[in-house]
Amino acid sequence: MSEPEVKEVVTGSQPEMTDAVISLKDISKSYKVGPSMVRAVESLSLEIPRGQMVSIVGHSGSGKTTLLSLIGGLTKPSSGRVLLDGVNIWTLSDKDLSILRNKKIGFAFQFASLIPTLTALDNVRLPATFGGATGADEKRASDLLALVGLGDRAHSYPAMLSGGEQRRVALARTLMNEPRIILADEPTGDLDEDTEADILETFHKINSEGVTIVIVTHSRAVASQAQRVLRMHRGHLSEEGEYDG
Amino acid sequence: MGGMKRLGLIYLAGQNLRRKPFRSFVTVAIVGLAAGTLFSATLLIGSVQRSLEVGMARLGADILVVPEGQAESGEEALITGSPTSFYMDGAILDQVRAVPGIDQASPQLFIESMVSSQCCTGHVQLVGYEPESDFVVGPWLEQNLSRPLDKDEVVIGSLILANKGEQVHFYGRNFDVAGVLDGTGMGADESVFMRMRDAYQMAVESQTEAETTLDIRPGQISSVLVKVTPGTTIDQVAQRIKTGVPGTMAITANELSRSVTDRLSGFLRGFFALDAIVWVMSLLTIAAIFSMIVNERQREIGLIRAMGGSKNFVFRLMLTEALMLTALGGIAGIFVGGAALFIFKAIITSSLGIPYLWPPLWYFGIMMGGTLVLAIITGAIASLYPAISSSRLEPYFAIRQGE
Numbered sequence: 001m002s003e004p005e006v007k008e009v010v011t012g013s014q015p016e017m018t019d020a021v022i023s024l025k026d027i028s029k030s031y032k033v034g035p036s037m038v039r040a041v042e043s044l045s046l047e048i049p050r051g052q053m054v055s056i057v058g059h060s061g062s063g064k065t066t067l068l069s070l071i072g073g074l075t076k077p078s079s080g081r082v083l084l085d086g087v088n089i090w091t092l093s094d095k096d097l098s099i100l101r102n103k104k105i106g107f108a109f110q111f112a113s114l115i116p117t118l119t120a121l122d123n124v125r126l127p128a129t130f131g132g133a134t135g136a137d138e139k140r141a142s143d144l145l146a147l148v149g150l151g152d153r154a155h156s157y158p159a160m161l162s163g164g165e166q167r168r169v170a171l172a173r174t175l176m177n178e179p180r181i182i183l184a185d186e187p188t189g190d191l192d193e194d195t196e197a198d199i200l201e202t203f204h205k206i207n208s209e210g211v212t213i214v215i216v217t218h219s220r221a222v223a224s225q226a227q228r229v230l231r232m233h234r235g236h237l238s239e240e241g242e243y244d245g
Numbered sequence: 246m247g248g249m250k251r252l253g254l255i256y257l258a259g260q261n262l263r264r265k266p267f268r269s270f271v272t273v274a275i276v277g278l279a280a281g282t283l284f285s286a287t288l289l290i291g292s293v294q295r296s297l298e299v300g301m302a303r304l305g306a307d308i309l310v311v312p313e314g315q316a317e318s319g320e321e322a323l324i325t326g327s328p329t330s331f332y333m334d335g336a337i338l339d340q341v342r343a344v345p346g347i348d349q350a351s352p353q354l355f356i357e358s359m360v361s362s363q364c365c366t367g368h369v370q371l372v373g374y375e376p377e378s379d380f381v382v383g384p385w386l387e388q389n390l391s392r393p394l395d396k397d398e399v400v401i402g403s404l405i406l407a408n409k410g411e412q413v414h415f416y417g418r419n420f421d422v423a424g425v426l427d428g429t430g431m432g433a434d435e436s437v438f439m440r441m442r443d444a445y446q447m448a449v450e451s452q453t454e455a456e457t458t459l460d461i462r463p464g465q466i467s468s469v470l471v472k473v474t475p476g477t478t479i480d481q482v483a484q485r486i487k488t489g490v491p492g493t494m495a496i497t498a499n500e501l502s503r504s505v506t507d508r509l510s511g512f513l514r515g516f517f518a519l520d521a522i523v524w525v526m527s528l529l530t531i532a533a534i535f536s537m538i539v540n541e542r543q544r545e546i547g548l549i550r551a552m553g554g555s556k557n558f559v560f561r562l563m564l565t566e567a568l569m570l571t572a573l574g575g576i577a578g579i580f581v582g583g584a585a586l587f588i589f590k591a592i593i594t595s596s597l598g599i600p601y602l603w604p605p606l607w608y609f610g611i612m613m614g615g616t617l618v619l620a621i622i623t624g625a626i627a628s629l630y631p632a633i634s635s636s637r638l639e640p641y642f643a644i645r646q647g648e
Contacts, residue, residue, distance in 0.1 A: 125252055
C-alpha cells in the first residue's frame, strides 16, 4: 500500500544510476558547539548495497551517530550528497523527505525513544499514522509486539515498562512500516544478554528478507554479526573487514 | 483489544495536554478569566441596550417633562423603578400641549408606596395615568385586555409579586390586577399602573383609611410624557418646552439613554482595561508555556520527524495543543462569566443604577462565538512562534539536545 508513494518520491527526483541502496558522496558535516566548530564527518564516501547488514564501530565522539543521521536524512550535510536508491534526498521537499523517512527508513535509537503519553501499541502504530493509516494498522502493531515478546503489554504506558521492554517496543515500531532500510544506533546498549540476542535475531531475520541494516555499536560482539564492519575515527571512515555473516 | 482508534492530531495533542494537567489547567484558567471578563462585559452592555430599546419602546415618549430639580428622580423612576414622589401643577399640561411640534402629551402621577405591609403590597412606584391621553399603558391594554382599565383595576410590572386576578392594596385601597406587563428591564417592571382618577381617590381616602396619608392635591401631576409631531426634531421641541414652560425640565429619550450609558461607561472602562491586561497576560503566558513545551519535548519532536512526521505536522501539533487549551478556556470563561453575571446581576444593576434585560438568543450566540473565536485567535498568535520554531528543529539536533 505504501510502495507507490515511495516510488513517486523516488521517480519524481530523477534517480542517479547506482546499485547501492545507500550512497554517500564526499559528505562532510560540521556544527558549532559553543564557540568552536566540530567536524563530525569529513569528506566521507560510502556505498552500501541492498540487503547488506553493516556495522559501524568507533570511539565515542568519532562521528558514528552523526553518520547514521546523515544516512537517514535527520541532518543535512555541510557538503556532499546523500543518495537513497539513487535519489539525492536533500533535493526533496520536506514533505517528500518525510514520506521517504516514513516509508523507507526505520530508526532504532540508542535511548528509550517512546512517546510517554502513548501506550506500547500506539507507540508502535505511530509511524503508520504519519503514513496516513486510519486504524487498520492496529492488527499489525499487535503482531509486531507479539514478535518482540510483548504481546501482553500492548496497553502499558512506557513508564510501566522496563528499559529492555521499551527497547523492544521501539524495535517493533521501527518495523511497523516494513522499511527497506533500518538504521540502528546502539540498539542493544545496556541490555541484558537475552534481550540483546532477541534483538539481533530479529535483525538477522529481517535482513534475510532483503532489508538493509546499518548498526552503530560499541560492541565487538554485535559488530561481528554484520556482513561488513566499518570503523569511524575522527570523522573518517575505514573498512575493517567483511564477514560471511 | 478496543475499537480501532485513530491516532490523529487531536488525539496526540490531547494526550500531550494530559501529561501536565496542572499546567494545562492554569492555561485554561487564565484564558477563561480573559474570556469570561469579556463575555460578561459584552453581555452586560447587550442587556442594558436591549433593556433601553424595549423600555423606551414601552415608554413610547420622545420627551419627559418633570418639575425643575426633579430630573434625576424622574430618570431614576423610569430607568430603575426607584420609587419617587414629586408634583407640579396640572396647568403645566396645557402649557406643554401648547408648545409647537407636540403630537401627544399625557400626564402621569408618581406615588411612592410605603414599605409597611399594612399600607401597601411592597415598596413600589405607583403610576397614575390619564386613559384619555395615555399612549404608554393604553396600547398594551388594547392588545392584551381589549378594553380600558375599570375602576380600581391596575396593571403591574413583571417584577411585582402578584398575578392577574389577584388583589393588591395601597394606602387602604384594594385594586384588582387586570394584567401583568412584559418585562422591560426598566422602571416599568417595578411599577403599578392605575387610572389617575383612582390615584386621586386613593389619596383622598388615605386621609381616613391609611396609616400614612398621601398629600396630593387634585389636579397635581408628576410628569408629562410627550410625543413630537413626525418630522419634528425632538431636541428642538425639548428646548421650546424648557424656555416656554417655566419651572419644568424636559428630558429627551436620548438623554435618558445617555444617562444610562454614562453610568455604565465608567464601570466598563475599568472592566475592559482589566480585561485587556488579562488578555495580554494570557497571550504571554501561553507563549511562555509553549516555548517551554518545545524545549521540553525536543527529543520527541525529533523522534516524530524521524518517524516521518513533517515540519507541517509538528507545527500543526503545537498549534492544535494551543488551540485546544484556548478553546477550552474560552468555553469555560463563557460559562463562568455568564453564570457570574446571572448571579451578581442584581448587585451590579442596583449599584450602577442601570436597567437590565437579558438579550435575545442570537445576541448570546454572537457574543459566545465572538469570545470563543477571540480566545482561539489568542492561542494561535501566542503559540505561533513556538510552533514555527519547533517545526524548524533539525531532527538530529532535536534528538541529541533532548537527550
